[in-house]
Amino acid sequence: MSDGARHNGDHGNSPSEEAALSARLKRLGERLGRQTHRPVDKDASASTASDPSAMARGFRLSTELVAGVLVGAALGWLLDRWLGISPWGLIVFLLLGFAAGVLNVMRAAGVNTGSYRPPD
């Protein structure tokens, strides 16, 4: 839609016709631009506005929590095996993973985490 000259009409185009067409296109573009202003320069970090439905959000939040706990448990288990500190690695990292999961959920839900994450 950016270049107005490209259209596949089969009638001959005189220059004045072209000019009239591009002027018309420009007016249309202005009208369209007024109606659908898109947030071009916005660096949005919150995802809440763009999530299309409540169901998708629900799925997203639940997997975020589970993923955090799983990663914590996996890391703790590996540390136990490598360092031979069983069961402390699992205990500590499971708790850390739970905290990370909660953090994930809060971020995904777009909860404002206070002074902790200032907007850029």
Place this chain on the structure above:
Amino acid sequence: MGDPIHQFQLKHFFTLGHIGPYEIVFTNSSLFMLLALVLTAALMLIPTRRRSLVPSRAQSVAEISYEFVANTIRSTAGKEGMKFFPLVFTIFMFVLAVNLLGLLPYGFTVTSHIIVTVALALLVFFTVIIYGFWKNGLRFFKLFVPSGIPIYILPLIVFIEVLSFLSRPISHSVRLFANMLAGHITLKVFAGFIIMLGALGFPWAAGSVLPLLLVVALTALELLVAFLQAYVFAILTCIYLNDAIHPGH
């Protein structure tokens, strides 16, 4: 019939070759990936060969999908995110095409195999890490060190942030995989009820209308889920890429 898991079985068509001890096999999964690729390429290339100011139906589909993904990227990752447009658009169109193909009768849902979604999620994960370090250098670590935190709980927070970062590919991939798997199993189970009730004979067979209605409704829901999950996958890709572009939040 009857076994709702049977639809996810891989069928070996032919062997392409060997890499080390691994056999590279062309399966029905590969076939449907290839089909998705061909369909997407056709959707994008054929209408845009003859562009017109007033778009044809196919051209407007191509334009709408471009605008849709471009707006998603602009609103989540900002203008700089547009350099990742090819990646995000490819991921979105691939996942969408594969999800929709899986809904066809005799179709195979590629995204119902976790290995596929994990591969896609890891691709995004490593893109974020590599681009983040390449663009920001060591400032990329600021992602794990939030500002305004008292020094005595900082080590704890850094651990939690690192775990949160590492958990991303898991939640990213499991969501798509679990949605597709669960949806298709549900469909199959309720379709099985129709047959079972129908086989019971005269008075009970009339009851098979109920699961039939449910299957119709579920198919519509699955259509929505197929689109929604492709969209969610793409939008999460954008959010993660946003961290690589602007780390020091």
